[in-house]
Amino acid sequence: MNKPDVIVIGGGLVGSAIAYGLSKNARVLVLDEGDRAFRATRGNFGLVWVQSKGFGAPHYARWSKRSADLWADFAAELKDATGVDTHHKRTGGVHLLLTEQEVAARAAMMEQLRREAGNDGYDYEMLDAAGVRSLLPNVGPRVLGASFTPYDGVANPLYTIRALHTSLAARGAQYSPGHTVSLIDKEAGVFVVRTDKGSFHAPKLLIAAGLGTRRLAELVGIRVPVNPQRGQVLVTERLAPGVMGGGVTFTNARQMVEGSVIIGDSQEDVGLDNRTTVPVISNIAARAMTCFPVLEKAQIVRAWGALRVMSPDGLPIYAESKTMPGAFAATCHSGVTLCAAHAREIAGWIAGGARPEPTLKLVPERFDVPKAA
Amino acid sequence: MFRRLPSADAGARLRLTIDGVAVELRAGETVAAALFLAGSKAGRTTPVSGTPRGPYCMMGVCFDCLVQIDGEGNRQACMIEAREGMVVTRQMGARALGGKAES
Amino acid sequence: MTERFELAIVGAGPAGMAAALEAKARGLSAVVLDEQPRPGGQIYRRAEARDARLEAALGAEYAHGMALTEKFLAGGVAYRPNTTLWDLSPELRLSVLRDNRAGEIDAAHVILATGAMERPVPVRGWILPGAMSVGAAQILLKTTGAVPDKPAVLAGSGPLLYLLAAQYLAAGVEVRALVETQPGANYRAAAPYLLPALWQRKLLLKGAAMLRDLRKHGVKRWQGASSLAVEGNDACTALTFAVNGKRERIETELVLLHEGVIPNVHVTMAINGGHDWDATQLCWRPRLDAWGATSVDGVSVAGDGGGIWGAEAAEHTGRIAALGAAQRLGKISEEARDRAASHARASLARLRGARQFLDLLYKPAPGQRLPPDDVIVCRCEEVTAGTLREVARIGAIGLTQAKTYTRCGMGPCQGRMCGPTVAALVADERKMPEASVPPYRPRAPYKPVTIGALAAAVDADTPPPDASAGAH
Numbered sequence: 001m002n003k004p005d006v007i008v009i010g011g012g013l014v015g016s017a018i019a020y021g022l023s024k025n026a027r028v029l030v031l032d033e034g035d036r037a038f039r040a041t042r043g044n045f046g047l048v049w050v051q052s053k054g055f056g057a058p059h060y061a062r063w064s065k066r067s068a069d070l071w072a073d074f075a076a077e078l079k080d081a082t083g084v085d086t087h088h089k090r091t092g093g094v095h096l097l098l099t100e101q102e103v104a105a106r107a108a109m110m111e112q113l114r115r116e117a118g119n120d121g122y123d124y125e126m127l128d129a130a131g132v133r134s135l136l137p138n139v140g141p142r143v144l145g146a147s148f149t150p151y152d153g154v155a156n157p158l159y160t161i162r163a164l165h166t167s168l169a170a171r172g173a174q175y176s177p178g179h180t181v182s183l184i185d186k187e188a189g190v191f192v193v194r195t196d197k198g199s200f201h202a203p204k205l206l207i208a209a210g211l212g213t214r215r216l217a218e219l220v221g222i223r224v225p226v227n228p229q230r231g232q233v234l235v236t237e238r239l240a241p242g243v244m245g246g247g248v249t250f251t252n253a254r255q256m257v258e259g260s261v262i263i264g265d266s267q268e269d270v271g272l273d274n275r276t277t278v279p280v281i282s283n284i285a286a287r288a289m290t291c292f293p294v295l296e297k298a299q300i301v302r303a304w305g306a307l308r309v310m311s312p313d314g315l316p317i318y319a320e321s322k323t324m325p326g327a328f329a330a331t332c333h334s335g336v337t338l339c340a341a342h343a344r345e346i347a348g349w350i351a352g353g354a355r356p357e358p359t360l361k362l363v364p365e366r367f368d369v370p371k372a373a
Numbered sequence: 374m375f376r377r378l379p380s381a382d383a384g385a386r387l388r389l390t391i392d393g394v395a396v397e398l399r400a401g402e403t404v405a406a407a408l409f410l411a412g413s414k415a416g417r418t419t420p421v422s423g424t425p426r427g428p429y430c431m432m433g434v435c436f437d438c439l440v441q442i443d444g445e446g447n448r449q450a451c452m453i454e455a456r457e458g459m460v461v462t463r464q465m466g467a468r469a470l471g472g473k474a475e476s
Numbered sequence: 477m478t479e480r481f482e483l484a485i486v487g488a489g490p491a492g493m494a495a496a497l498e499a500k501a502r503g504l505s506a507v508v509l510d511e512q513p514r515p516g517g518q519i520y521r522r523a524e525a526r527d528a529r530l531e532a533a534l535g536a537e538y539a540h541g542m543a544l545t546e547k548f549l550a551g552g553v554a555y556r557p558n559t560t561l562w563d564l565s566p567e568l569r570l571s572v573l574r575d576n577r578a579g580e581i582d583a584a585h586v587i588l589a590t591g592a593m594e595r596p597v598p599v600r601g602w603i604l605p606g607a608m609s610v611g612a613a614q615i616l617l618k619t620t621g622a623v624p625d626k627p628a629v630l631a632g633s634g635p636l637l638y639l640l641a642a643q644y645l646a647a648g649v650e651v652r653a654l655v656e657t658q659p660g661a662n663y664r665a666a667a668p669y670l671l672p673a674l675w676q677r678k679l680l681l682k683g684a685a686m687l688r689d690l691r692k693h694g695v696k697r698w699q700g701a702s703s704l705a706v707e708g709n710d711a712c713t714a715l716t717f718a719v720n721g722k723r724e725r726i727e728t729e730l731v732l733l734h735e736g737v738i739p740n741v742h743v744t745m746a747i748n749g750g751h752d753w754d755a756t757q758l759c760w761r762p763r764l765d766a767w768g769a770t771s772v773d774g775v776s777v778a779g780d781g782g783g784i785w786g787a788e789a790a791e792h793t794g795r796i797a798a799l800g801a802a803q804r805l806g807k808i809s810e811e812a813r814d815r816a817a818s819h820a821r822a823s824l825a826r827l828r829g830a831r832q833f834l835d836l837l838y839k840p841a842p843g844q845r846l847p848p849d850d851v852i853v854c855r856c857e858e859v860t861a862g863t864l865r866e867v868a869r870i871g872a873i874g875l876t877q878a879k880t881y882t883r884c885g886m887g888p889c890q891g892r893m894c895g896p897t898v899a900a901l902v903a904d905e906r907k908m909p910e911a912s913v914p915p916y917r918p919r920a921p922y923k924p925v926t927i928g929a930l931a932a933a934v935d936a937d938t939p940p941p942d943a944s945a946g947a948h
């Protein structure tokens with residue numbers, strides 16, 4: 001592409017959503033790595049999730065909820081533009097609990113989230129064993145309770161990325177995979193981005209390269225201390241609808257529109273290793289079966305490991321470089337949930353508008369302050 | 374679609390049913406072979422579009438031979454040896470876990 | 477339950493059986509597992525049943541296979557039929573499934589002898605009942621003595637096409653026609669390799685005899701056919717194709733398709749072994765050293781899984797891999813290993829001489845791998861060539877991204893049946909060399925496993941930890 005207005009490094013959900021927003025009014029070039037890159041976009045669970053977000057950080061709870069609120073409209077817009085259905089649905093969400101300790105811990109967390117939400121409100125419900133069963137007849141006898149909020153929902157992250165890349169092309173933006181960015185300079189007020197295949201120039205730059213953001217953002221003077229955290233996920237064969245026995249969404253197993261049930265997931269700190277391991281897979285299967293005994297005979301046809309992009313506090317980082325203005329960085333863990341807010345509000349900010357209020361504290365400087373004891 | 378060569382008729386006999394119809398086999402033969410000998414062209418319909426499919430590779434690769442065997446869905450007919458009294462039903466669309474179809 | 481062996485061999489075909497016998501002779505404790513109920517692999521199907529009735533039709537090699545199978549079963553090597561490998565860990569722990577129960581085998585060395593699969597032939601209508609692979613029909617012949625009840629059409633390219641036709645004729649079964657797709661250019665490309673192939677007189681004579689058979693029985697042969705299409709609504713009713721600029725149509729209820737065989741690289745890919753693109757056989761091959769060792773420590777490959785050389789060669793590579801393992805595990809010296817392997821190596825060199833000729837002669841025509849837009853490429857998820865071309869344009873430069881966009885490769889076959897075609901389409905649409913299109917990355921479970929079988933490995937009394945409580 002000749003003379004883009006903005007170069008976006010990283011074509012995962014974060015980079016692509018913001019690129020999509022920017023491409024309404026600007027010429028955008030998205031550079032992405034090759035086929036085997038670490039790409040959380042391909043390995044996630046597809047929840048548009050609010051209920052556990054922002055514990056001790058109400059602004060993040062607000063931000064997640066805002067994006068979840070924007071999702072329906074965003075999904076409709078994508079479908080209109082591309083014909084691709086992202087399968088977004090706000091179903092309400094349930095987290096199942098198997099021990100008294102889990103129940104107590106969850107109840108305390110949900111109550112604190114309500115307190116912290118203050119005037120914004122936070123509707124939730126703790127369900128006891130009977131309550132869970134009346135809502136979900138298929139749960140197993142060892143399920144002792146659950147938390148529920150109406151805010152949560154789902155989308156298919158794979159159709160979402162396809163819709164985003166399709167509409168980028170339709171808007172004259174360019175998605176260019178197969179480019180590993182190695183260096184970034186600024187020459188005569190213009191950023192120069194060098195990849196293994198060539199150099200690209202633009203007055204504005206966004207780094208949204210997932211785990212790659214750490215190294216690339218440093219080149220423009222932004223500190224983005226993200227680390228990989230592995231999650232393993234299992235998928236069943238396509239099954240007839242209604243396996244979960246209810247329309248709400250669970251955190252650890254959900255039936256996709258296609259019929260397959262995806263079952264997750266683990267949280268492991270193992271560095272840049274996205275392999276699957278038998279002990280973890282077995283554990284995930286065991287928990288799923290305890291929650292939904294009906295799954296016992298379902299066949300797992302695939303499994304994968306994927307790396308989450310985790311900041312030290314698990315919250316997003318959005319920043320503009322102080323030393324090289326015009327260079328931005330954006331990264332988050334919940335790129336599906338925040339997709340709609342990224343496409344609308346973060347793109348608006350990078351294009352020159354105001355920074356969205358809930359993100360004012362989501363700056364890298366928060367990691368400079370030593371934690372109070 | 375297939376018939377047995379008269380010269381290949383020796384061996385212990387066994388019977389299974391496919392959608393309720395009895396089929397006679399020789400020991401060591403697969404459920405997929407039973408489908409072919411019984412003349413059923415399609416052993417399943419797909420969960421995606423509902424179109425009919427039959428075994429394609431006979432060596433465990435393609436998964437187009439999926440049928441329900443003794444109540445359990447999506448089993449690979451080409452990899453499973455027939456046993457006396459087996460109840461085989463064609464796999465119509467997506468497998469219904471614990472549903473009526475799969476008891 | 478965890479079992480321990482010095483050597484675990486996956487696959488009980490000619491390569492696996494030969495490896496097992498050699499390993500046993502060198503004092504290794506070895507186990508052979510295979511997902512099939514009987515030894516013999518894809519070629520010597522049901523050979524151990526000693527079914528003399530079919531011997532005439534199946535020929536001398538089959539008799540040889542029976543002898544090998546018999547020797548293997550009598551050889552005292554631990555053998556686990558109906559046992560499917562679904563994970564191989566870097567520590568060489570094999571996770572297996574037998575009768576839907578999970579188990580484990582720990583080994584100091586692993587030989588993968590998982591063989592080959594037929595190359596998918598994505599012509600229009602190949603998903604219809606009544607269209608199946610030539611290899612599948614041959615398996616029906618070997619295991620059941622089953623033959624088409626109405627004359628079939630055999631279509632595609634490769635020696636197997638003529639072999640099955642000859643076997644049918646020998647069994648007194650009529651063949652409707654052969655529709656051959658290898659382009660005329662193949663004959664010119666292969667011609668220079670005829671001379672080295674002559675060392676393999678037996679093989680070439682056999683080929684000539686098969687062609688004579690076809691002529692004698694008046695089987696119609698169409699050569700240089702292209703744009704094949706299986707017709708029918710719910711099942712095959714006819715095969716159509718273009719030849720010499722004209723469209724032909726043959727009514728038939730059974731079309732048997734073939735475009736050669738390719739190594740089954742699912743496991744070697746899953747364990748991140750190095751692979752090379754074979755531009756003649758048009759497939760990926762694991763990168764192996766002279767002893768069949770992959771780039772993954774302690775894992776070797778024997779037989780057609782390492783490249784398509786045929787059943788006879790598979791026995792030799794099986795022996796060579798076992799000798800390599802025996803030396804690696806300190807059972808024999810390097811000198812003893814080299815000495816023991818010399819005969820197998822000489823035979824291999826001879827067999828490979830003929831292969832180049834056959835590979836070039838029967839190399840699939842480009843059109844057989846690049847179907848028109850409306851043809852379903854991924855049989856499981858029903859993704860068409862047109863959709864795959866579209867996502868190649870928006871950004872798929874490899875199979876993982878193509879899968880992300882379209883679900884191709886996400887079904888139970890795990891991409892085995894669509895991978896080669898998706899790669900060819902991406903390469904063609906993006907003008908990339910096929911060698912630079914990254915293939916699927918297979919993961920465990922290599923074959924479907926039930927949740928119950930997986931969960932059985934976990935202590936039933938303590939609920940598994942809630943790993944995902946705070947995430948998403």
Ligand SMILES: Cc1cc2nc3c(=O)[nH]c(=O)nc-3n(C[C@H](O)[C@H](O)[C@H](O)COP(=O)(O)OP(=O)(O)OC[C@H]3O[C@@H](n4cnc5c(N)ncnc54)[C@H](O)[C@@H]3O)c2cc1C
Pocket residue numbers: 009010011012013014015016031032033034037038039040041042043044045046047048049179180181182208209210211212213216229230231232233264265266306307308309331332333334335336337338948
């Ligand atoms: C197991 C698991 C479950 C999850 N579940 C959910 C969920 O339910 N809901 C939810 O909202 N989120 C979930 N997530 C998180 C979600 O997937 C991520 O937040 C999101 O995908 C992040 O998008 P990204 O674009 O930042 O990163 P990625 O998707 O990783 O994309 C980064 C891109 O940058 C490219 N890149 C990196 N370095 C370079 C370079 N040098 N040059 C060029 N390109 C480069 C990479 O190739 C990649 O394409 C989950 C994640 C995991 C792992």
Ligand code: FES
Pocket residue numbers: 405427428429430431432433434435436437438439449450451452
């Ligand atoms: S026929 Fe292909 S898997 Fe059974």
